[in-house]
Amino acid sequence: MEHEQAREIGAASEPVLSIRDLRMKYGDRYVLNGIDLEARQGQVIGYIGPNGAGKSTTIKIMLGLVQGYTGEVRLFGQNIAEAGPDYKRRIGYVPETAEMYDNLTAREYLTFTGELYGLAPDLAEWKAGLLMKGFELGHAIDSRIASYSKGMKQKVLLSSCLLHDPDLIFLDEPLSGLDANSVMVIKELLDLLAGQGKTIFYSSHIMDVVEKISSRIVLLSGGRVAADGSFEELRARGGEKSLEELFNQLTDFHEHRQIAERLAAAVKER
Numbered sequence: 142m143e144h145e146q147a148r149e150i151g152a153a154s155e156p157v158l159s160i161r162d163l164r165m166k167y168g169d170r171y172v173l174n175g176i177d178l179e180a181r182q183g184q185v186i187g188y189i190g191p192n193g194a195g196k197s198t199t200i201k202i203m204l205g206l207v208q209g210y211t212g213e214v215r216l217f218g219q220n221i222a223e224a225g226p227d228y229k230r231r232i233g234y235v236p237e238t239a240e241m242y243d244n245l246t247a248r249e250y251l252t253f254t255g256e257l258y259g260l261a262p263d264l265a266e267w268k269a270g271l272l273m274k275g276f277e278l279g280h281a282i283d284s285r286i287a288s289y290s291k292g293m294k295q296k297v298l299l300s301s302c303l304l305h306d307p308d309l310i311f312l313d314e315p316l317s318g319l320d321a322n323s324v325m326v327i328k329e330l331l332d333l334l335a336g337q338g339k340t341i342f343y344s345s346h347i348m349d350v351v352e353k354i355s356s357r358i359v360l361l362s363g364g365r366v367a368a369d370g371s372f373e374e375l376r377a378r379g380g381e382k383s384l385e386e387l388f389n390q391l392t393d394f395h396e397h398r399q400i401a402e403r404l405a406a407a408v409k410e411r
């Protein structure tokens with residue numbers, strides 16, 4: 142219900158995120174070749190595409206971490222090329238690979254990142270405790286992150302992304318290292334956050350999760366948006382298929398068997 146209300150508000154509101162004709166090249170090769178995209182309040186957007194398609198590059202451009210693009214990127218109505226850094230306080234980000242200060246304890250790390258986002262130290266520390274307990278890691282909050290398992294580190298990253306109650310959340314492969322129970326928690330959490338009106342931009346290769354949690358799926362291929370719609374809309378376009386099969390079809394990939402055979406043959410070579 143909450144979710145439906147947020148979606149209705151979102152549908153009527155200005156886009157939270159709007160990209161026009163975004164192009165980016167490395168050397169003389171275009172990685173992004175004219176991306177148009179909009180996202181509104183309450184939407185969970187599954188951003189998918191083959192390895193190297195430019196998903197992380199798009200996210201890093203929106204975060205102001207990659208320069209040299211052409212086109213226009215507006216977040217919360219502001220052109221990010223002209224905006225000051227304040228809009229970043231309304232954003233949460235879980236990077237695909239993160240450098241964490243793992244000599245710190247989770248309490249120290251989260252309090253520090255909370256302060257970077259403008260929270261008072263006491264509030265940052267209190268929320269760090271709430272989130273760590275929420276992830277059932279309260280017992281480990283004063284241990285060094287270096288001693289954590291992969292999944293525990295991922296939960297610290299998710300906590301640091303959410304600590305400052307962001308309006309727009311970018312998640313780049315957020316489920317990496319998480320067990321099946323934790324994946325269920327994150328799926329529910331994203332649904333509840335979208336219900337609060339947050340916009341979630343979610344990049345992952347785990348197709349059955351993307352299929353289940355996304356209100357909209359955007360497929361990037363060849364530097365362009367090759368498909369954009371709800372899973373049901375994409376399915377209606379491509380026949381009664383799973384998202385994995387649609388992904389293969391839309392990216393025109395049919396050689397998995399031949400590639401696997403080549404690799405298996407290479408393994409046997411002496």
Ligand SMILES: Nc1ncnc2c1ncn2[C@@H]1O[C@H](COP(=O)(O)OP(=O)(O)OP(=O)(O)O)[C@@H](O)[C@H]1O
Nearest residue numbers: 167168172190191192193194195196197198199237
């Ligand atoms: N700093 C850089 N310099 C040169 N090339 C880069 C740089 N960053 C990314 N690229 C290239 O841009 C392309 C897109 O990379 P990007 O990481 O955005 O892809 P992706 O869709 O996120 O891939 P994956 O699914 O494998 O994470 C790749 O071919 C990559 O090699």
